[in-house]
Amino acid sequence: MSQVETGKTLLEAKALSRHFIVKGDGGFFSKRKSIAAVEGADVALRAGKILAVVGESGSGKSVLARLLSRIVSPTSGELVLNGETVDLKTQRDLAYASQVQLVLQDPFAAMNPVRRVGHSLERPLLIHGVPEDEISARAHEILESVSLTPPQQFLDRYPHELSGGQLQRINIARALAVKPKVLLADEPISMLDVSVRLGILNLLRSLCDDKNLAIMYITHDIASARYIADEVVVMYAGQMVERSNDTSLINSPQHPYTQLLIASVPDPTKLGAEVVKAPSGGAAAFNLNGCRFSPRCSQALAMCATNEPPMVEVAPGQHAKCWLHASDAQRASVTISNKSKNEMESKNV
């Protein structure tokens, strides 16, 4: 593998969106409607860096991973791999798959239960055209790279004979078998026992550093994001609401949603401290016109309900999609455009 420079952008998504068509509310014959699972996602995955994508269920973080791995095709937007725009009209080909690999949440479901681990590891090598006489050696090598030794002992086992942590290591090993440059890890630790989670996180960190991999780490656990990530993005209802090019958004969150998320994490060191009352509504309660978080936001302004907020720089390298941080000029432009819209409408009437 040619050595890649650390920090170089390997995979980039520009304004990537995916809409799903779902049944309307009014029963079988109701009009179908479209839901934006991911909207306007901008992501850059850099060599030797881990980007954490944090969000609750339904925030679109898993769809984002599938878009980047091209298992799901986007409704609009652009993907750039190694500086070249990917043709999104065609099917994903082997060349793309060999560069961008996906690791899924459930290690038990990801392996064929009736095949030995060796089979599951050697298949991708065969498919990606590794000469047959090299395959066995390569399988040994990749198992060693995820600290499963001696390798032969694992190659001969069936998935049910291994623990969740070991299986997840094998999953990661399998993704690395074809020497990808980008690894997308979708909640890789959430199904694992608490005591082995750190082992997997440490493994991802060292793989990232040693092989100069670009990793996207998707999680709902903001503390684990802080533990391994170089950059952090927070998603809410399909949109990126806050991002920072280090972990500063976790130490000083600016978007009300990020603040709520962090205040909700159980924290024994803050016993007795005033607990933020989470505004109810559930993840389903989001507003499609203005800021999607506004129905649950305790600091929402009048304009939040009707106008989508811009991404505003709140600190060097940290951006929040929130009207609270917008400049007066930005807010004023909305009032004007609202007025002109109203004028237009009144003329039409």
Next chain:
Amino acid sequence: MTDKTILEVQNFDVDYGYGDAAVRAVSDVSFTLGASKVLGVAGESGSGKSTLVYGLTRLLREPGVIVGGEVKFHLDGEGEFDILSASEEEIRKIRWSHISIVLQSALSALNPLRRIGREFDEVLRVHDANLSKEQRRERSEELLALVGLRPDRLRRFPHELSGGQRQRIMIAMALALRPELVIMDEPTTALDVVTQREIVSELAELRRQLGFAMIFITHDLSLLVELADDIMVMYAGQIVERAPAKELHDAPRHPYTLGLMNSFPPLHGERTELEGIPGSPPDLKALPTGCPFSPRCAFAMDKCRQERPPLVLEVGTEHSVACWLHDSSYQGAVPVELSKRLAKNSGGAQ
């Protein structure tokens, strides 16, 4: 409030399977629970925490078998109730009206083909035949209001509700007959942190209003520190440590508890590399002799590999631990990590 004992468990053992194939899933568990207390049970999958409560409520299914011990439930004004020797008919009268249980997956606990209202109606009708249909509906609406849901949710089907709403329904149903003890088996594990926070603070409020005792099971030790009065840590079916919540958090004594606490990366302070716990969770079919944690323990001694340590109460405290390092027979120095209070975690500001 004078605290009476509500539940007393002595040397409780549960096996899966029979004879030679039997696997001991809960081993020699003893504890008592006060009538207004919250007991937290922490442990990983396979630690026996769920099996323990299924056993205590006699909900255990084949091949699970209760093989030993005593479980006494103290009813207000009615004296002692021996759960293990009670008939199936007697236990059914106790369950739900005196002891209720909330399971992790609310989706699989609710009938997908029935509206929520019908589930409530049935619970109330079966346990109190005197209530009229109108009274049952009123009571259902009251219960929903208790967990912060609108009465129109009674018309909904389970799939129309979010995960948090469904879990609230389960909690409302568990409280329907005003039980003295509510058992929660990982009620928030499948939920988002924000929803988890909402439900946990609602539970605290409900306990203030209704004053029931609670057993709360989870793998998330930091959640328990906030929520529970006492915490019991289980490993391979045994209690390895039990202490008041804050005490356990500030000064863990068992190497496993310490490891578990170090497995959660902190949200504040410096970013340092954490180790977690090496090795894999125990295989109950092939437990090592001696202390079950010894193969993964950094401090294991020869004795740990030969003899299983008993759970011993530290003199003058409410802190019990099953570890040879803290046994009176141990002459050497206790490793610093296990002898001090964890200053960096205990929040100097307080």
